[in-house]
Each structure stands twice: as structure tokens, then as C-alpha cells.
Amino acid sequence: MKILTLILSIVAIAFIIFNATKLNFDALLSGESFTAVITIVAALCAITLLQILRISKKIEKLEKKR
Numbered sequence: 001m002k003i004l005t006l007i008l009s010i011v012a013i014a015f016i017i018f019n020a021t022k023l024n025f026d027a028l029l030s031g032e033s034f035t036a037v038i039t040i041v042a043a044l045c046a047i048t049l050l051q052i053l054r055i056s057k058k059i060e061k062l063e064k065k066r
Helices: 002-022 032-064
Strands: none
Touching: 002 032
């Protein structure tokens, strides 16, 4: 599970980097730039959820040890 969350986090970071190159700062909320902003926000949400999953698995492992 740890490897899967790491791979998915790396993919999400790659999406962020790729879409950051598509941003047009003059018209951030129009056309292709708007799609890039939405994708960046979605990738950030995915990274947050993966970190929550990783922390919950650590807590679960600690509970089993007790």
C-alpha cells in the first residue's frame, strides 16, 4: 500500500508540473488555462487524500501493536 500511494503521489505531482506549464497568467480562468487550474486543484486534492490514507494506515498499524 505504501508503494502504491507513493506512485500515485508522484503521478499527481507530475500532473501539477505539466499543467503548470499550460497556465496563462494573463487569462487564468479562460480556455485551456482554466482546465489546467482545475487539474492542478484535483491533483492537490489527490495528494492530500493519499497522505490521509498513509497516516491512517500508520495509526492502524500502531493500534494493532498495542
